Amino acid sequence: AQKITQTQPGMFVQEKEAVTLDCTYDTSDPSYGLFWYKQPSSGEMIFLIYQGSYDQQNATEGRYSLNFQKARKSANLVISASQLGDSAMYFCAMRPLNFNKFYFGSGTKLNVKP
Amino acid sequence: GAVVSQHPSRVICKSGTSVKIECRSLDFQATTMFWYRQFPKQSLMLMATSNEGSKATYEQGVEKDKFLINHASLTLSTLTVTSAHPEDSSFYICSASGGAAPNEKLFFGSGTQLSVL
Numbered sequence A: 001a002q003k004i005t006q007t008q009p010g011m012f013v014q015e016k017e018a019v020t021l022d023c024t025y026d027t028s029d030p031s032y033g034l035f036w037y038k039q040p041s042s043g044e045m046i047f048l049i050y051q052g053s054y055d056q057q058n059a060t061e062g063r064y065s066l067n068f069q070k071a072r073k074s075a076n077l078v079i080s081a082s083q084l085g086d087s088a089m090y091f092c093a094m095r096p097l098n099f100n101k102f103y104f105g106s107g108t109k110l111n112v113k114p
Numbered sequence B: 001g002a003v004v005s006q007h008p009s010r011v012i013c014k015s016g017t018s019v020k021i022e023c024r025s026l027d028f029q030a031t032t033m034f035w036y037r038q039f040p041k042q043s044l045m046l047m048a049t050s051n052e053g054s055k056a057t058y059e060q061g062v063e064k065d066k067f068l069i070n071h072a073s074l075t076l077s078t079l080t081v082t083s084a085h086p087e088d089s090s091f092y093i094c095s096a097s098g099g100a101a102p103n104e105k106l107f108f109g110s111g112t113q114l115s116v117l
Helices: none
Strands: A003-005 A010-014 A019-021 A024-026 A032-039 A046-052 A064-069 A074-079 A088-096 A108-113 B004-007 B010-013 B019-025 B032-038 B044-051 B067-073 B076-081 B090-097 B112-116
Touching (some): A010 A019, A019 A108, A032 A074, A046 A064, A046 A074, B019 B090, B019 B112, B032 B076, B044 B067, B076 B090
Antiparallel strands (some): A003 A024, A032 A046, A032 A088, A064 A074, A088 A108, B019 B076, B032 B044, B032 B090, B067 B076, B090 B112
């Protein structure tokens, strides 16, 4: 079974601080991709970062980094130096090699406080 | 990143009418397009997967005759909500991928808010 779990429905973080959004996954596929997307109130889905299951290093994209722990099947998103514009819904997603689909978690609503 | 254009962004229609939503990949060839539905404060629910030139694959519980999906070219897919009813009111998002490999990103349209009166 393919499954993505985000256990934090809502998170608060102070502006300029770092925050970690949790994501765990389950798949029988040996090869898969892990993604994080941001959805502001406008509704658009914005790609943030990608991690391949065979990548040796954790992915980083600017203020975003992915804490990939393969043995634990977790792919947590770390946002450093939070900004007010980071307030949004964040979705973790997985794309297994043998399934031409993206599986999304339930999302985490992040609120950045000034 | 790649651009996916979705129109209209918002549509209000009367119950019983049909509504067509277009999704275009503007700068890449989308071998696969996905249509999602999203209820307020909830995750994306995959409705169907469409590959260019073939019939769409619908997820369990999604009515094929209700939600008609056409993927006639590598850059265009359409979703037609036939005989819309108030319970069809929702946010619909299309997405496109250039390939089926695990590292192929999914690029999203900006979504369509459908309100059926």
